[in-house]
Amino acid sequence: MTGDMLINYALGILFFPLISFIVLIFVGKRLPRQGDIIGIGTIILTLILSLAMFGSMLLSHDPGFRHEASFTWMDLGDFEIRLGFLIDNITIIMLLVVSLISTMTHIFSTKYMEGDIRYSRYFAYLGLFTFSMNGIVLANNLVSLYIFWELVGVSSYLLIGHWFEKDSAADASKKAFLTNRVGDIGFFIGLMLVFTALGTFNYAEVFEGVAKGAMSGTLLTLAGIGLFMGAVGKSSQFPLHIWLPDAMEGPTPVSALMHAATMVAAGVYLSVRLFPLFTPEALLFIAYIGGFTAIFAATIAITQNDIKKVLAYSTISQLGYMILAVGTGAYVAGFFHLVTHAMFKACLFYGSGSVIHAMHHALHNLKDHDTDPQDMRNMGGFKSKMPITYWTMLVATLAISGVPLFSGFLSKDAILAGTLSFASHHPQHFLLPVFGFSAALITAFYMFRLIFMTFHNQPKLPNVYSDIHESPKPMVFPLILLSSLSVFIFYTLPYFNPLSDHGWFMELIKAKDSMVPGSPSAHDIAEGMHHSHTLTMILSILVASLGILLSWSVYIKNSVSADTWSKRLDLYYNLSLNKYYFDENYNKYLYQPFLRLANRVSYIDWDLYDKYFINGFGHITKWLSIVTGRTDYDGLDQTIVDGIGRSMGKVGSSLKEIQTGRLQNYMLFALFGVIIIIIFQSF
Amino acid sequence: MDNLQTYLYISAILFSLGLYGVITRRNGIAVLMGVELILNSANINFVAFARFGGMNFSGQVFALFVIIMAAAEAAVALAIIINVFNNLDTVNIDDARELKL
Numbered sequence: 126m127t128g129d130m131l132i133n134y135a136l137g138i139l140f141f142p143l144i145s146f147i148v149l150i151f152v153g154k155r156l157p158r159q160g161d162i163i164g165i166g167t168i169i170l171t172l173i174l175s176l177a178m179f180g181s182m183l184l185s186h187d188p189g190f191r192h193e194a195s196f197t198w199m200d201l202g203d204f205e206i207r208l209g210f211l212i213d214n215i216t217i218i219m220l221l222v223v224s225l226i227s228t229m230t231h232i233f234s235t236k237y238m239e240g241d242i243r244y245s246r247y248f249a250y251l252g253l254f255t256f257s258m259n260g261i262v263l264a265n266n267l268v269s270l271y272i273f274w275e276l277v278g279v280s281s282y283l284l285i286g287h288w289f290e291k292d293s294a295a296d297a298s299k300k301a302f303l304t305n306r307v308g309d310i311g312f313f314i315g316l317m318l319v320f321t322a323l324g325t326f327n328y329a330e331v332f333e334g335v336a337k338g339a340m341s342g343t344l345l346t347l348a349g350i351g352l353f354m355g356a357v358g359k360s361s362q363f364p365l366h367i368w369l370p371d372a373m374e375g376p377t378p379v380s381a382l383m384h385a386a387t388m389v390a391a392g393v394y395l396s397v398r399l400f401p402l403f404t405p406e407a408l409l410f411i412a413y414i415g416g417f418t419a420i421f422a423a424t425i426a427i428t429q430n431d432i433k434k435v436l437a438y439s440t441i442s443q444l445g446y447m448i449l450a451v452g453t454g455a456y457v458a459g460f461f462h463l464v465t466h467a468m469f470k471a472c473l474f475y476g477s478g479s480v481i482h483a484m485h486h487a488l489h490n491l492k493d494h495d496t497d498p499q500d501m502r503n504m505g506g507f508k509s510k511m512p513i514t515y516w517t518m519l520v521a522t523l524a525i526s527g528v529p530l531f532s533g534f535l536s537k538d539a540i541l542a543g544t545l546s547f548a549s550h551h552p553q554h555f556l557l558p559v560f561g562f563s564a565a566l567i568t569a570f571y572m573f574r575l576i577f578m579t580f581h582n583q584p585k586l587p588n589v590y591s592d593i594h595e596s597p598k599p600m601v602f603p604l605i606l607l608s609s610l611s612v613f614i615f616y617t618l619p620y621f622n623p624l625s626d627h628g629w630f631m632e633l634i635k636a637k638d639s640m641v642p643g644s645p646s647a648h649d650i651a652e653g654m655h656h657s658h659t660l661t662m663i664l665s666i667l668v669a670s671l672g673i674l675l676s677w678s679v680y681i682k683n684s685v686s687a688d689t690w691s692k693r694l695d696l697y698y699n700l701s702l703n704k705y706y707f708d709e710n711y712n713k714y715l716y717q718p719f720l721r722l723a724n725r726v727s728y729i730d731w732d733l734y735d736k737y738f739i740n741g742f743g744h745i746t747k748w749l750s751i752v753t754g755r756t757d758y759d760g761l762d763q764t765i766v767d768g769i770g771r772s773m774g775k776v777g778s779s780l781k782e783i784q785t786g787r788l789q790n791y792m793l794f795a796l797f798g799v800i801i802i803i804i805f806q807s808f
Numbered sequence: 809m810d811n812l813q814t815y816l817y818i819s820a821i822l823f824s825l826g827l828y829g830v831i832t833r834r835n836g837i838a839v840l841m842g843v844e845l846i847l848n849s850a851n852i853n854f855v856a857f858a859r860f861g862g863m864n865f866s867g868q869v870f871a872l873f874v875i876i877m878a879a880a881e882a883a884v885a886l887a888i889i890i891n892v893f894n895n896l897d898t899v900n901i902d903d904a905r906e907l908k909l
Contacts, residue, residue: 786905789831789839796827 128192128212131181134174135210138220139259141167141174142227146252153245164248165231168224168255175217175224182217188635190214193265193329211265211328214633215460219262219394222467223387227255229603230382233475236599237378237482247287247376254280254383261391266326267316267352270395274312274355277388278305284383285375297371304368308358315351318344319402328398335402336640342404345641349407352399353414360392360444363418367707369441373433377481380433381474385440386467393447393463400456401640409554412452412547416560418445421705423567427574428691428701431499432477435575439525440470442564446540449561454650455543457636461626462536465616469521469533472607476518479596479604480504480579483511487592496586501575506584510593513601515580517608522576524611526569527669532611534665535626537565539654542661546653550645562668569672577680624662815856822849836889836899840882847878 145167153160182190195209231251238247257280260273279302286298320326322344323334334340340348356362361369372384383389396403396411403411419442426438443466450459477499484498496503508515524533544558584590595601614621617628636647679685691698700706783794822845829842851871858867892904 786907787902789901792827792831796831 128194131178131192131212132194132210134178135212135220135263138171138174138178138224139256139263141171142252142255142259144252146249146256149245149249149252153249156245159245159248161231161235161244161248164252165228165235167252168228168231171255171259172224172228175221178212178217179221182214182633183629186629186633188214188633195265195327198268206268206326207266208269209265209327210263212263215394215397216262218460218464218630218634220259222464223255223258223262226382226386226467226471226607227251227258229471229475229607230378232599233381233478233603234376234378236597237478238376243287247284250280250283250287251379251382254284254388258387258391262394265328267319267328267331268326271312271316274359274391274395275309277359277391278302278309281305281372281383281388284379285372287376287379288374291374293371294374297368297374301368301372304365305358308354308356308365311351311354311357313351315348315354318348318351322348332401332640336642338642341642345402346404346406349399349403350410353396353403353407353411356392356395356448357414358392359395360389360448361441362392362414362445362448363421364707366418366422366441367711370434370437370704373431373437377433377474377478380437381471381478384437385470385474389440389444390447390463390467393444393451393459396448396451397456397460397463400451401637403451403639404641405644408452408454410452412449412544412554412557415445415448415450415452416544416557418442419449419564420560420567421445423564423571424701425704426571427567428698430501431497432480432501432504432575432579433474433499435501435571436470436473436477439473439568439572442568443470443525446537446561446564449557450540450543453543453547453557454639454645454647455540455547455636455654457631457634458536458539458543458654460634461616461630462533462540464630465524465532465536465611468607469524469531469611472517472521472604472611473525475600475604475607476514476521479511479514479600480507482596482600483507483593484589486594487589490592491588493589496589501578503586503589504579504584505582506580506590507593508580510590511580511595513595514604517604518580519576520608521611522572526572526673527565527665528673529666530613530623532613532616534623534669535613535616538658538661538665539626541565541665542654542657543650545657545661546650549657550653562664565665566668566672569669570676573673573676574680577676581681625658812856812860815852815860819849819852819856822846822852834900834902836892836901836904837886839901840885840889843885844878844882847874850874 145164148163149156149160153163156163191211191213193209193211195207197205198208199206231248234247234251238244241247254277257273257276261270261277264270264273282298282302285301286295289295289298316326319331319340322340323331325331325334335345358365369384369389373380375384422438422441422445426435426442429435429438443462447459447462447466450456450462481498484504488494488496488498520531524531527534527537541558541561544561548555548558609615613623616630617623617626620628636651638644638647675685679687679690703709826842826845826847826849829845830839831842833839833842851874854867854871854874857863858865861867889899892901893899896903
């Protein structure tokens with residue numbers, strides 16, 4: 126396939142979902158089935174185009190493939206901004222992931238959202254999201270990336286707040302949007318630093334400038350950290366992780382699409398794209414943020430009881446992994462994990478959606494509106510009632526836990542090998558692999574806890590349990606498809622070794638050298654990873670089985686009581702259950718002081734400035750105008766203007782007296798007049 | 809008595825009498841009579857100036873015209889006075905003031 130052809134395909138992929146959005150938002154309600162056909166139709170077209178691009182990529186099998194097309198957007202003399210597309214193998218794989226998960230979400234939603242009051246608007250927003258996400262993926266410069274970045278934020282806001290009648294959903298959407306803004310400010314600062322130093326937004330030109338040394342040292346580190354702050358916000362990394370768990374207020378398919386597979390991965394995608402410009406210092410910062418987030422979120426996920434909250438913290442933790450991989454230089458591994466994680470995490474979310482859907486219907490039939498359909502303590506034993514959901518979720522759980530034969534093992538292994546090799550070169554950073562491996566242990570533990578609490582054991586609510594049914598076909602189909610894609614073979618073809626990530630993916634995505642002078646080359650990093658591969662594999666299989674075993678002994682065998690241990694570790698248990706009191710502390714130390722400051726400022730503004738200064742001007746003006754009015758009306762009008770009129774009237778009415786109407790009087794006057802004239806004449 | 813002065817005195821007396829009658833009398837017919845006196849005083853002036861002023865007969869001719877005019881005027885004015893009398897039952901000109909506001 127030629128490059129121009131690819132650009133046409135990319136245009137189609139970008140704009141079909143936008144068309145769906147425009148049509149649905151304006152006339153969606155009047156269409157048959159509220160227009161979901163249009164949404165699904167356009168997204169399937171997008172999927173077909175992405176598949177075609179993917180196929181051509183596999184056929185040409187060129188790791189160095191890249192094609193760029195751009196046009197001038199803004200031309201102000203020296204200041205010129207060009208927007209455009211960059212298509213390389215990373216773009217093509219991301220496009221396929223986005224359109225695949227988006228298609229699955231559309232199909233899943235037709236049943237999950239059936240009968241919703243804003244059904245067509247929901248599909249419209251899904252179209253808007255797909256458009257903006259594809260825009261991020263296709264961008265070849267930081268400006269259009271930033272534009273689509275914000276558009277993604279907007280669609281996330283709209284979809285989290287889909288059920289905005291609920292206060293919690295409205296608050297969650299606001300929180301998500303505002304928390305993202307905090308990261309985006311850093312992103313914007315980084316953007317401007319890069320533009321000021323290099324005068325261009327285009328990726329390739331930026332990298333060229335960095336390689337030439339036009340931007341280096343602290344400035345480049347700061348720019349890198351600034352740009353990475355955007356990823357911290359969007360990918361929900363510590364300390365801006367607080368919005369993602371709340372974002373679970375949105376419909377579950379939305380959580381699967383945006384808050385598990387694609388949107389939150391945008392931050393990782395950004396870090397992968399911009400990897401060549403990060404300095405070693407910035408990368409270290411990135412690695413620590415990622416590693417800490419991975420373990421930190423995992424420790425929260427252990428104690429959560431809401432099925433979606435567990436998955437949300439698990440997502441944060443997995444995103445931390447990917448960021449950690451970028452930080453240690455193994456960014457291809459991070460991108461690999463992004464793709465595999467998108468598949469199994471979306472599958473897990475659809476599975477949880479399927480369970481919640483079943484719970485919701487059962488509770489609805491019982492007219493029970495107080496029981497939480499998302500609380501795992503109300504579930505148990507669903508295995509026999511929902512076999513397909515169970516088996517697909519089990520596959521995805523095995524994948525996320527890093528069990529061999531599944532995709533998660535390959536990608537997680539690559540990341541852990543990256544951290545291990547990084548630590549062997551820099552022994553002072555031994556914490557990074559520790560973070561990685563312990564997070565893997567905890568992940569295996571809490572994911573199996575989720576499976577055991579939901580699908581095994583005795584049902585906690587027997588009357589609800591008796592009414593649980595498997596979900597309808599449109600909801601089960603995405604589950605089956607995505608769980609199949611969690612099997613290793615789809616990523617290692619044409620090879621069949623389940624213990625090595627060697628395959629088409631690693632052949633097509635080759636790590637590029639960092640453009641920052643003095644950084645370790647991609648070859649060195651790959652070499653180091655290769656050396657630590659065997660050790661990593663043994664360790665990761667060990668921790669995964671340990672986690673699963675622990676979970677099994679606690680929740681199936683009951684040989685270790687969860688209650689006793691939670692009492693014994695009371696302090697820690699409460700910290701984890703309450704998410705380390707992050708929301709409370711942010712509220713106490715950030716929001717409240719800020720609100721107080723805002724109140725103080727508003728006091729100055731309103732009570733002092735407005736009331737005395739601005740209103741004072743008003744009072745003076747009012748008083749002045751009263752005086753002027755008096756002068757004008759009473760003085761000028763009454764005396765001069767009306768006075769002249771009145772005195773004229775008086776003169777007139779006194780002169781009127783002369784006009785007696787008697788002819789003889791007039792003659793007398795005339796006679797007097799003549800006499801006077803004669804008298805004057807004679808002198 | 810054969811000089812211009814005498815005629816002018818007579819004419820002035822006649823004019824003053826006529827003017828006095830026009831101004832003071834309330835009776836419409838008396839006012840008309842005053843007007844006739846004024847006209848005739850003018851006639852005397854015309855004729856006197858024509859006789860002593862060394863002119864040809866244009867003064868006399870003008871006097872004739874004035875007499876004719878006076879006749880016409882008297883006819884019109886008497887008609888008005890008759891109409892006033894028919895409407896108001898009086899010939900007092902002070903009472904004929906319907907047009908005054």
